[in-house]
Amino acid sequence: MSSNICPVCEHEQDQDRADCARCGWDFSPLLGSTEEMRTELDRRLDAARTAWQEQRHWLLPERMAEQPRLQRDPFETPGEFSQRIGSRPWYVGSCKLDQGHYNVKTGKFPLEHLFQAGWASSLFRRGNYYLFTLARDQAKALYEESPTVPVLAWLEAPRGKVKLNRLVLLTNRGEHRLYGNVVRNILLPAEDHPFGTTLLFLAGFFFSAVLAGNAPESMRGLVLLGLLFVVVLPLSLYLARYID
Numbered sequence: 001m002s003s004n005i006c007p008v009c010e011h012e013q014d015q016d017r018a019d020c021a022r023c024g025w026d027f028s029p030l031l032g033s034t035e036e037m038r039t040e041l042d043r044r045l046d047a048a049r050t051a052w053q054e055q056r057h058w059l060l061p062e063r064m065a066e067q068p069r070l071q072r073d074p075f076e077t078p079g080e081f082s083q084r085i086g087s088r089p090w091y092v093g094s095c096k097l098d099q100g101h102y103n104v105k106t107g108k109f110p111l112e113h114l115f116q117a118g119w120a121s122s123l124f125r126r127g128n129y130y131l132f133t134l135a136r137d138q139a140k141a142l143y144e145e146s147p148t149v150p151v152l153a154w155l156e157a158p159r160g161k162v163k164l165n166r167l168v169l170l171t172n173r174g175e176h177r178l179y180g181n182v183v184r185n186i187l188l189p190a191e192d193h194p195f196g197t198t199l200l201f202l203a204g205f206f207f208s209a210v211l212a213g214n215a216p217e218s219m220r221g222l223v224l225l226g227l228l229f230v231v232v233l234p235l236s237l238y239l240a241r242y243i244d
Helices: 034-058 080-088 118-123 136-143 181-192 194-212 218-243
Strands: 001-006 010-013 090-096 106-118 131-133 148-156 165-171 174-177
Touching: 010 118, 080 148, 090 118, 106 118, 131 174
Parallel strands: none
Antiparallel strands: 001 010, 090 106, 090 148, 106 131, 148 165, 165 174
16 A cells, blocks of 8 residues: 655655644645645645644653743843743643543543643642543544643743643644633533523523522512522533533
8 A cells, every 4th residue: 555754744654644644734735836836835844844843842851841930030020031931831741631521513622631740730720621622533533643642831920920821732733722621611511502501590590589589679689690690500501411
């Protein structure tokens, strides 16, 4: 069987594949004249090779072992400190892809675990749950390549205090931004389970109205709103996943 050697990462694979299994380079021919095709191909190759080398750079053992100095040096200005902290991504650990809970409709791919480097523990809230979005074929290829993926953090230091700007998975196919547990626990059920969310919310509304009816007349509106937004809505969003 004939094979293709990727011009970006030099990975060899079956010629039947339309893209590189390692870096995602598209082998499809370009439309246009020969000169136009060559110019566009050179431009794409340069961009893809640069991106590939940058990704590999941050996964070198010596880069992954580096830790940021989270305190401002007395000789640093606040601006210099902020620039130093935010000038590059920092390796914070690895994660395991939760294949069993991949949503084929929305492309949402949760992480089963996030293993943190010791220096970064203060940047994460306890119990955070992360996910990212990736189309099915790409998600399948990513998982088959390796279910454990390195995680990098971009930091920022507004007013001198170091904060987490964003988390990214660094894969052979590029960066994928991670989203935290608020997205999973609140937004996902409403989006993925509209029927269950609506049903539970309506049931909770009537129950809240009954309870509010027993409150003093001047307080009924506040009691109803409090029950809806503090109890009924969060509970509906959480339980909806078990109904649809």
